[in-house]
Amino acid sequence: MRGSWVALPAVAVAVAAVLGAGYEAGTTGGTTRWVWGGAASVGAAALVLWWLLVPATRWLSGERRPLTRAERAALTVPQRLEAVNQARSALMQSVTGLVVIVGVVFTAAGLVYTSKTLDVSRQGQDTDRYAKAVEELGSEKVEVRLGGIYALQRLADDSARDRATIVRVLAAYARTHAQDPAAGTDRTRLAIDTDAALTVGSGLASKGGSGYFDLTAIDLHHRALTFHALAFTQLAGANLADADLAGADLSGALMNNANLTRAALTGAHLGGAYLGSANLTGAYLAEADLSRAFLPGAKLTDAFLTRANLNGARLKDADLRRTDLTGADLRGADLTLEDAVRRGARVDR
Template identity: 45%
Template sequence: MRNRRSHQLHRVVRRSSRVGNGPPPAGGVRRLPELDWPRLVELTSVLLASAVAVLSLWFSNRQVSNQLRIARDELSTTKEGQITERYTAAVGQLGEDSVDVRLGGIYALQRNMEDRPRDHPTIANVLAAYIRTHAGAPPKSGDQVPPDVLAALDVIGGRNSAHDRSFVPDLRSTHLPGVELGWDPSSPVAADHKRAQLRRAILRDADLKNADLSGADLRGARLARANLADADLSEADIREATLGRANLRDAYMSDAVLRKADLRFADLRDADLWDTDLRGANLYRARLAGLTLSETHVDGADLRGADLTGAAVATSQILATRIDAETKLPPDIAGDPEVRARIAQAEAEDHGF
């Protein structure tokens, strides 16, 4: 009886497992459902179509990119050719008899400088040579500097000096009286605020009498023996410039910076030096007679042999400079005990004591 009940129970368990879970897979591993081949073919077709579309789009983009590059190269080549043609034509215009044609050539060269910075130094040198050639002699009596020279000078003074590379404005021995390269700080026009770019310019023996160079960048400029009488140099930056034997009589130099400038033997009589910065400047044997120096910064300046006869200057200012027995001072300052001691000390140092 007990065996029969066990056998029936075993049959019930087997039947329940078949109904709930299905027949157990062989080897204890359940079988995966069989693949639906039409569905697989459909999925494969979709994947292949997508891959073809992506490749086609990539190839199309590649072709468009190549075409655009070729178009850009052709456009660049065309533009370069046009600029070269304009440059050649502009240089040719500089030799024409008509001043209007020459002016057109100058402004065409200016456009070339702006369009192709790599040609900037070459064009600037061409214009500087043009100025030297056409302003190498003084203007005829009563005449002003020719308009074409003024235009070339304006282009050089207003150029973007960041593209200069090796270019230095060489305007030596030119005659440019009364030229206007200054700025107007009160003007609402932004272009009028731009400084004339004459840094390291070669202006030896140049005639700049009565010129407007206010605010100009003349740092390191070479102005030896230049005629700057009556010139406006207010607010100009003339640091470390060379002005040996320059004529600066009646020059307006208010607020100008001439730190460490070389002014040996320069003539500054009647110049306006209000708030001018002459600290560290070399004024050896310079002519400063009668000047008002009370508001001038002269700390560290070399005044050996300088003529300060009748100059309005404070004893404290003189004591802050380098002087010697040949420095001509106003009588009240020359007799000051500290000044005399300073001169004696300088003499002793010169003689090696």
Template identity: 40%
Template sequence: MNLNPLKARRAGRPWLATAVTLVVLVLAYVSGQLLAAWAPQEYEFYEKPPVWPKLASGAPAVIMTVLLAAWALARQAMDRTRARRVPAPTATELAALPVKDREELLIQRRQARTQWISGTGVVLSVVFTAFGLTYTALTLEETREAQITDRYTKNIEQLGSSTLDVRLGAIYALERLARDSPRDHDTIYDVLTAFVREHDPVPEAKPPAKPAADIQAALTVIGRGTAEPYYLPLNADLGEIRAPGANLDHANLISSDLRLANLRKANLVQATLIDANLSRADLSGADLSRADLSGVNLSKAHLRGADLSETDLSGADLKGADLRGVRGMTPDQIRRVAVTDKTTRF
């Protein structure tokens, strides 16, 4: 007598469940990696990186694991339903069975209950694991935000220190924080520009030949605050600063406000100043070679002795500017690309 026809049917394929499980897990991993690679992950530097492409890599594994567990439970339920359709052995048939077969029947019944409990446990474990992963992700995000807030507060306190080394460390720490937290980027750079403006030498005093170390560090960080290939407007508010001799080579100061700024003999080699406002700024003797000054407002600016070698002055407003003694470009070359008038001095 066949006490378990379902068992007999599967006796020749005990590897099926293992093979299906392995295939499902491999497909889950491959599909997760493909989904993560396909997902658009490009974002602007000032935006918070999207989280869903990272979650996408693990989503197929969780979904397929749940489906696999559901399939296992469904198969067990179907087996139990089919088994109920098989007439139970009568007392006479059981008595006629050998002891070994009766023991086997008892073991099968116990295994059926154990398998049902195990399948239920698998589903519950998957649900709790998914819940735990979600909770962990939310907790990590909250912890990260708290750490960023603590770092910001600490750096601001250090920026007001009376010790130069502490201020320098705070400036570079704020730059790192701006990169770690893109949504705080603008706020941090507003703080740094305010630091430069407020720590400017007193108007009555003669400015030094070069900026102080902390002012130069802040200007360097501000100048590289918007990196290639974005070239987005930084709009730095640096109006009326006094930083003669400042080193701003390759600085990105697009659309920045530098009105009345004292940048005598400053190094602005290959600086990007597109659409910046430099009206009445003092750029005497500054090195502006290969700088991009297209669309810049240089009205009434002082450029005596400045180096304009390979400088892009397309559309620059030079009305009333003092260009006496400039190097690298002739008056005719400047007039062809920039806006001048009879008050422009050559």
């Protein structure tokens, strides 16, 4: 029996070979690897069955060593017939078990192959959808462009790996078409497709994994963007002069060097936004949330920050000449009332 137990390491090696071959076959999909994987599976299954039906069975039955030639010669005819029948039965069970195991292995391999084939097919469909949607963005008809934007939104929801690319495409579209004339006579409104690109793109970017919605240097002056959700958007160097951003969500937005001259930001959410060196001359920020906002070197001349929340804001070197800070919450800000007055701001005494 001692020699029979040597089969244990061989069984382990065979099983490891099956797993390795199956993995390689599933990874590369090569026919040769599938054949080797199948052969290894059959060999391992046969080895396991032999071990179970011969050494393990003898051990469990109390037989610690194989019968000698003299002991086998001493067997009676009925005993010999019974041994032959038992051997036949064991052989049939082995064959049946081997067929079942091989069938299970190849069924599993087939399922893996089918899954990978379907995945490749789905990726091809996603590529076709993406190409068609981008093509629609170049249409002369606004309804077709809208269809392309919402098709990209659906694709981004279905395919996480394409989301970052789609966000960049929508950002580029918004920057390019920001000053397109809107339908009708209202020149402050965004064109409907540009508005959709802003809304969809910023919404996808906010889901994470896509980076900032990059609207660097976009020209949105005089545009109405009330209650728009543009949180964590890249607006560095953007032209937002005279824009209506009342109630807009600009939390965490990067707006360094942005032009916000006379912009309407009543009740806007700018918590954690970065406004370094931004021009906010004459901007209306009444009741705006600027908690933990960074405004180093920002120009706030003649700006209105009445009842604004500046809790924890950073205003180092900000230009506060004639800035109205009446009723503003300056708790935790790096600005005292005395310092604000010394810089020329108007505050409650």
